[in-house]
Amino acid sequence: MTNKPNRLVLAVDRDGWTNGFQLQIASLDENGHGSGYRLAGPKYNGSGKRLFEEELSARDVAEIRTFLDEAYPESDAAPRTERELATLAVRAGRALQDEKRHHHIAAQENARLLSERDELKAEAEQWRATFGRDALPDALARLERAETAADARPADSTRAVLDEGHAPLLPEREAEIRQSQPGDWLPGPWTIHDIDGTADEPGRWELVHHGSGKVLATLPDWAGNVALWAADAHDAVPELLDELDRVRAERDRYAAELDRLNLEHWEDQPTNVVLAEVxxxxxxxxEKWGEQNHPDGTGTPMQQDIARMCRQACQEAAAKGEVTWRLISDEEHAEATAESDPQKLRAELVQDAAVKVAWIEAIDRRTATRTNFTV
Structure with missing residues (x-):
């Protein structure tokens, strides 16, 4: 049985390391194996991808040989000696060995990288299952917002305002973070060791339990920051949770103090007294009329004209230094009745009511009398 003749191909590959193009002419057997000559591009390292392949016919080969003979005709030089042929053979053998070694190293490196990828993926899933996917970043962000709200301590704020600034950490999420901590079953501290690589094994980082020396996790040499974060997370997350509890307690203390001050000095605030009377x-x-629901009856052209006149009268009096509460109140009331849009009407009525409350406060200051109202 005779072997099937090899076929000649002209091929273009893309190198897996450099991403460069490689042009070659090769002789391949029926299984696609063989050897060739690299015409252009980087050396082969076993990671290339075939982009184009064209089989050369006998006619193609004859034409190429004709062009080569014309460009580089055979010289009349003397044939090579046996020593020269032997030297060429040795060089060819060494080149083939180097090429095989290069392919072997490339294959090993690819296998190592794939293994490290799988190991790192497994480690990442393990840490997510232990500490929660976003435990530490979430705790840091929420703690910062909580401290900002506590440090503000606005003098005129109440508990509702403080609560509005508090970080929206849901009880369920906080319980998950607290339950995911290793706690006493694997106490700290945890440390990291930088293991230098060798010719056969790459460098790595080891996360180690300081007390027992047990290796908890192994990460590649480029993941030093991840290893440091993981080691620090054992103590950092509980510390952040304790600090969160402290900030919450401080917030509640300030809110309680503000509530107490507001109640003690409630009657010292004129607006509160007037609003209580309202x-x-x-x-x-x-109690007398029940709930009242009437149409607004606002926004007519006549009411809009009245609003313009009241505004002009108030402005002219202010320019002369003769403005009165009645003129201000008339302007605000007329501007409210000139609106037909419910939202705008409501906003103007609030302003109108505020002006009338301010008018009452001015009367109380001027007369030094105030209704003896008991809350």
């Missing part, structure tokens, strides 16, 4: 009057109105 609230009492509203209760009497509801």
């Amino acid at each position: 609230q009492a009057e509203r209760l009497r109105q509801n």
